[in-house]
Amino acid sequence: MALQNIETRLSGEPLDGRKGRHALSVGEVAADSRFDRRLAKLLHHAAHIFCEKGYEGASMRDLSRAAGMSLAGLYHYFESKEDLLYLIQKHTFRTIIERLQERLKESRDAEERVRIFIENHLEYFLANKEAMKVLTHEDETLKNGRGAEIRAIKREYYKICLDLLEDLRREKGLQFSGRLAVLGLFGMINWIYTWHNPRVDLDAGAMAEEMSNLFLRGVLNPGKTKRKIAKTNA
Amino acid sequence: MALQNIETRLSGEPLDGRKGRHALSVGEVAADSRFDRRLAKLLHHAAHIFCEKGYEGASMRDLSRAAGMSLAGLYHYFESKEDLLYLIQKHTFRTIIERLQERLKESRDAEERVRIFIENHLEYFLANKEAMKVLTHEDETLKNGRGAEIRAIKREYYKICLDLLEDLRREKGLQFSGRLAVLGLFGMINWIYTWHNPRVDLDAGAMAEEMSNLFLRGVLNPGKTKRKIAKTNA
DNA sequence: TTAAGTATCGAACGAACGTTCGGTAACCTT
DNA sequence: AAGGTTACCGAACGTTCGTTCGATACTTAA
Numbered sequence: 001m002a003l004q005n006i007e008t009r010l011s012g013e014p015l016d017g018r019k020g021r022h023a024l025s026v027g028e029v030a031a032d033s034r035f036d037r038r039l040a041k042l043l044h045h046a047a048h049i050f051c052e053k054g055y056e057g058a059s060m061r062d063l064s065r066a067a068g069m070s071l072a073g074l075y076h077y078f079e080s081k082e083d084l085l086y087l088i089q090k091h092t093f094r095t096i097i098e099r100l101q102e103r104l105k106e107s108r109d110a111e112e113r114v115r116i117f118i119e120n121h122l123e124y125f126l127a128n129k130e131a132m133k134v135l136t137h138e139d140e141t142l143k144n145g146r147g148a149e150i151r152a153i154k155r156e157y158y159k160i161c162l163d164l165l166e167d168l169r170r171e172k173g174l175q176f177s178g179r180l181a182v183l184g185l186f187g188m189i190n191w192i193y194t195w196h197n198p199r200v201d202l203d204a205g206a207m208a209e210e211m212s213n214l215f216l217r218g219v220l221n222p223g224k225t226k227r228k229i230a231k232t233n234a
Numbered sequence: 235m236a237l238q239n240i241e242t243r244l245s246g247e248p249l250d251g252r253k254g255r256h257a258l259s260v261g262e263v264a265a266d267s268r269f270d271r272r273l274a275k276l277l278h279h280a281a282h283i284f285c286e287k288g289y290e291g292a293s294m295r296d297l298s299r300a301a302g303m304s305l306a307g308l309y310h311y312f313e314s315k316e317d318l319l320y321l322i323q324k325h326t327f328r329t330i331i332e333r334l335q336e337r338l339k340e341s342r343d344a345e346e347r348v349r350i351f352i353e354n355h356l357e358y359f360l361a362n363k364e365a366m367k368v369l370t371h372e373d374e375t376l377k378n379g380r381g382a383e384i385r386a387i388k389r390e391y392y393k394i395c396l397d398l399l400e401d402l403r404r405e406k407g408l409q410f411s412g413r414l415a416v417l418g419l420f421g422m423i424n425w426i427y428t429w430h431n432p433r434v435d436l437d438a439g440a441m442a443e444e445m446s447n448l449f450l451r452g453v454l455n456p457g458k459t460k461r462k463i464a465k466t467n468a
Numbered sequence: 469t470t471a472a473g474t475a476t477c478g479a480a481c482g483a484a485c486g487t488t489c490g491g492t493a494a495c496c497t498t
Numbered sequence: 499a500a501g502g503t504t505a506c507c508g509a510a511c512g513t514t515c516g517t518t519c520g521a522t523a524c525t526t527a528a
Contacts, residue, residue, distance in 0.1 A: 293514075293515065293516085294515080294516060294517085295514085295515085295516095305516090305517090306517085306518075306519085309516095309517070309518080314516075314517080315516065315517090
């Protein structure tokens with residue numbers, strides 16, 4: 001946990017000292033303070049509201065109501081609405097990557113590692129639907145410094161997946177476009193937030209297995225499917 | 235074309251007569267009037283802006299600027315901002331379905347028909363990226379009557395795809411969840427708007443072939459991939 | 469040429485927005 | 499008990515929002 005509310009350090013802004021107070025020196029861990037715990041709850045409420053109404057459509061007054069705190073009081077915990085989205089996205093993304101790294105230690109087998117990637121993604125996704133929807137749906141919302149930082153984390157995640165797939169390709173001596181495979185896979189597993197219904201659909205583990213099978217058969221099998229008949233027009 | 239600006243006829247609203255003027259009797263076609271042509275251009279500008287800033291983030295003043303028309307003047311062509319989004323989504327969705335129906339007449343082969351579905355989707359998607367992103371991204375934005383109408387069209391599209399896949403499954407005697415397959419496929423092909431770059435990526439036809447191969451191999455091949463080793467924890 | 473309809477506009481409305489300010493209450497340390 | 503820090507609040511500020519209104523130009527048909 002530990003929201004690591006270390007100074008956001010964005011682009012130009014000289015950070016007037018009013019809100020950067022709670023910064024911890026980087027090494028120091030300073031176990032969840034009262035402040036951090038309250039902030040975490042606020043982020044949870046905020047994720048719920050952003051998920052429901054979208055970032056632009058949600059108002060700070062909505063959050064104030066949901067959190068049972070005055071509008072002004074909110075600003076004790078973060079700089080701005082934009083900062084709020086940034087904190088949610090960063091924490092969510094960092095957590096999912098952290099867990100993935102941990103789980104990847106369990107296996108050296110290329111195919112198994114791809115399965116671990118998918119399972120980790122889906123498990124976290126379905127256990128944290130709201131935050132994950134905010135991460136996924138408000139992908140291009142943040143601009144400038146905060147946006148660049150989130151985009152960097154996203155590239156890191158992309159790169160991990162790409163490497164896993166290229167390891168697999170090398171090991172099995174296959175031929176496919178890594179980029180297309182990664183993005184096709186991401187599509188399948190990120191799209192879930194638009195339709196998954198816990199009362200109808202499989203749970204995370206079973207879903208991960210199904211999707212892994214679908215994807216891996218598509219990638220592993222030789223291109224023996226019918227070729228399209230050449231069309232005369234265009 | 236022909237935006238079929240036939241009376242929107244929403245839920246309760248008695249339609250006070252002020253804006254429903256341009257309604258055409260349903261049968262009548264009334265080739266693109268001056269009004270319809272201007273409206274089509276406005277919808278195009280609106281799609282561009284909604285695409286760039288999101289529905290909530292975009293303002294009518296943005297549209298006014300982009301269209302080179304006064305703020306008040308816009309309301310000559312539609313009832314409200316919500317109506318604008320509705321018109322864009324409806325026209326886009328109806329067009330893609332219409333084209334699909336046309337193309338499906340070309341083949342009776344189950345696999346080929348799935349390929350046609352994917353190709354039609356991607357071709358239209360990449361040729362109308364902005365409108366398709368608005369359709370995809372602002373999926374849950376519309377409420378009440380307009381929202382219900384769009385959701386109905388979406389279900390229709392889903393059903394077409396599901397039927398195609400179940401025909402394929404029957405023909406080949408396979409076993410897979412139609413729902414999972416459809417939604418996995420939709421994920422792959424809708425996610426594209428988040429990453430496709432015409433300077434880097436394949437064009438629609440080639441992309442459709444790649445994605446068709448990936449998906450169809452995943453669906454058609456027997457479940458011969460490695461089973462996950464049972465885990466001890468959880 | 470005129471009259472009716474269509475297209476467009478400037479200006480304004482009330483509501484909602486994100487954020488700030490000065491102050492008060494609660495808490496912690498000594 | 500005192501004094502400093504942290505937590506929180508009511509009220510307001512300036513801005514922007516979607517939408518409306520009354521008036522003016524343009525187009526068309528008689």
